[in-house]
Amino acid sequence: MSDPLIAAVRTIPDFPEPGVLFKDITPVLDDPALFQEAIERLATPFTAAEVTHIVGIESRGFWFGPTMAARLRAGFVPARKPGKLPFTTLREEYALEYGTDAIEIHADALGTGDRVLIHDDVIATGGTAAATARLVQQTGAEVVGFSFFVELAFLEGREHLPEGVLVRSVLRVE
Amino acid sequence: MSDPLIAAVRTIPDFPEPGVLFKDITPVLDDPALFQEAIERLATPFTAAEVTHIVGIESRGFWFGPTMAARLRAGFVPARKPGKLPFTTLREEYALEYGTDAIEIHADALGTGDRVLIHDDVIATGGTAAATARLVQQTGAEVVGFSFFVELAFLEGREHLPEGVLVRSVLRVE
Numbered sequence: 023m024s025d026p027l028i029a030a031v032r033t034i035p036d037f038p039e040p041g042v043l044f045k046d047i048t049p050v051l052d053d054p055a056l057f058q059e060a061i062e063r064l065a066t067p068f069t070a071a072e073v074t075h076i077v078g079i080e081s082r083g084f085w086f087g088p089t090m091a092a093r094l095r096a097g098f099v100p101a102r103k104p105g106k107l108p109f110t111t112l113r114e115e116y117a118l119e120y121g122t123d124a125i126e127i128h129a130d131a132l133g134t135g136d137r138v139l140i141h142d143d144v145i146a147t148g149g150t151a152a153a154t155a156r157l158v159q160q161t162g163a164e165v166v167g168f169s170f171f172v173e174l175a176f177l178e179g180r181e182h183l184p185e186g187v188l189v190r191s192v193l194r195v196e
Numbered sequence: 197m198s199d200p201l202i203a204a205v206r207t208i209p210d211f212p213e214p215g216v217l218f219k220d221i222t223p224v225l226d227d228p229a230l231f232q233e234a235i236e237r238l239a240t241p242f243t244a245a246e247v248t249h250i251v252g253i254e255s256r257g258f259w260f261g262p263t264m265a266a267r268l269r270a271g272f273v274p275a276r277k278p279g280k281l282p283f284t285t286l287r288e289e290y291a292l293e294y295g296t297d298a299i300e301i302h303a304d305a306l307g308t309g310d311r312v313l314i315h316d317d318v319i320a321t322g323g324t325a326a327a328t329a330r331l332v333q334q335t336g337a338e339v340v341g342f343s344f345f346v347e348l349a350f351l352e353g354r355e356h357l358p359e360g361v362l363v364r365s366v367l368r369v370e
Contacts, residue, residue: 034282044282051262052249052271052305061266075226084258085274088225089266092235097226100259108208108218131226 027059028193031172045172045195047143051085060086060192064141064169065093067190071166073139075132077101079125079154082143086171090141099131099138101154112160116153125150127157134162145170145191148179155184201233202367205346219346219369221317225259234260234366238315238343239267241364245340247313249273249306253299253328254280256317260345264315273305273312275328286334290327299324301331308336319344319365322353329358 030049037044050056064086075097078087084100091098104113104124111126132138138158145151145168155165165187173179173191180189204223211218224230238260249271252261258274265272278287278298285300306312312332319325319342329339339361347353347365354363 032283037282038279046282048274048281048283048302048305051265052273054265054269054271057262057266057272081255081258084255085262085272088231088259089263091225091228092231092263095228097228098231098259099226100222105212107222108211108220109206109222128222131222 027056027063030056031193045144045193047085047171060171061089061093063192064171065090067188068094068139068167068169071139071188072137073166074136075099075163076139076141077127077154077158079140079142079150080106083141085143087141090169096139099127101125101127101157112157114153114156116149118149125153125157129161132158132161132163136163137166138163139167139169140165141169143170144172144174145179146174146177148182151179152182201230201237204230205367219318219367221259221345234345235263235267237366238345239264241362242268242313242341242343245313245362246311247340248310249337250313250315251275251301251328251332253314253316253324257315259317261315264343268313270313273301275299275301275331286331288327288330290323292323299327299331303335306332306335306337310335310337311340312337313341313343314339315343317344318346318348319353320348320351322356325353326356
């Protein structure tokens, strides 16, 4: 039996650059029933984790993140590229294939006692997610999980995430 | 009586450039009760409009847009900056103070018979929202409304939107 949610994800060759098979999740967003199903599968593994906040990573992590937060009765905190957040920020750098990039959150968005689920649409090498975990830890909050829609498992991004933290993805690409 | 939702929006002077008073809505996202209240106020004016899709404008229009879509049992379509969407796109340009910018949607995301609510966190001069309306019309779909969290009314952005379409904002800044 084909899974309608997984079947809706389309593969776009050579985007954003030659050789990459990009997983396009916009058809899932376009269909209210598939979107609701995606939210359930993303959130359900964490319903008992007492999540207080979801941190969603710019910008495709904003597509499911706030609705997951509403589903878990948690707050939503955006992790953004440098210079996009207007208030006092914390920053973490991470390595790219060539050079480095950085990610920021508002310094007052999280604090001690908060239990954070980090969400992005895709985990590739895991660099951004790992940097986001370090950002969360800078605030004194605890990372209790990672939730991705697509996991590019052949890139082994999980290996770069903190040990002992629950990691779940809806679609694993081997 | 102070309105807790409005009170949570904080004003950041001189962001992103000197002289601008930026309305920071991230404290609303951070609080589940305020987020839920924001979704209700954004969506309620359109519950009878038979909205089939919400088009949210990158990237702060992604914060409320998908949850509004879930609330209205509609699909969500991202309008993105050029080059960000992987599939075949439609494009509209719009004027900036100096030069032009453009916005894109997936060509197959909408079509004839669809009834679209356009959402962004803020309407300023209205150029992006008006370009997004033209994009929607390119697909054959109908624009049935505009929903903004903040309206910078002194910039008169509403004047640039199509006539006869319902425009609603939660917080008007005169």
